[in-house]
Amino acid sequence: MSDIDNVAAAEAAIRTLAYRYARSADRRDYETFREIFTRDGRVAGYAGAPGEGEPLYEMVGHDAICSGMSGLERYDATFHFVGNQLLEFEGDTGRGEIYCIAHHLYEQGGVRMNYTMHIRYQDRYQRTSDGWRIRERLLALDFGHHAPVGENPSH
Numbered sequence: 001m002s003d004i005d006n007v008a009a010a011e012a013a014i015r016t017l018a019y020r021y022a023r024s025a026d027r028r029d030y031e032t033f034r035e036i037f038t039r040d041g042r043v044a045g046y047a048g049a050p051g052e053g054e055p056l057y058e059m060v061g062h063d064a065i066c067s068g069m070s071g072l073e074r075y076d077a078t079f080h081f082v083g084n085q086l087l088e089f090e091g092d093t094g095r096g097e098i099y100c101i102a103h104h105l106y107e108q109g110g111v112r113m114n115y116t117m118h119i120r121y122q123d124r125y126q127r128t129s130d131g132w133r134i135r136e137r138l139l140a141l142d143f144g145h146h147a148p149v150g151e152n153p154s155h
Contacts, residue, residue, distance in 0.1 A: 013132040022080035030066040050138035079103040094125035112149040
């Protein structure tokens, strides 16, 4: 297999990890995160760019990630849409930036609300004997907006 084929296969595997992460979050399938992250995987969330202050939350290891992701239960439903993906590889490691728009539905004062988050995942990947896994995912919340469902979130 050529280097181009290897990169294309790695990119396809990482793209699938991103899609599985989004689907697992939206379907509340928390145990699947064990198949997406390395055993010592880390997830941390930041208001803005990672490294500019302390994380809002941090989860390290399968048990912590599976448990921590259950925080999504506070929403009636979520919908994560994965967009741009820029990836780089060096041997059995990689890094990437993945864009995501995530909708979080909830009720407030009898009104159905949508919290729309504009996210960039800053990821590090590791190829394991079971395939590519996320070793670290730093969530950068660039901006968000709360609005009643049906309103244009750009206003």
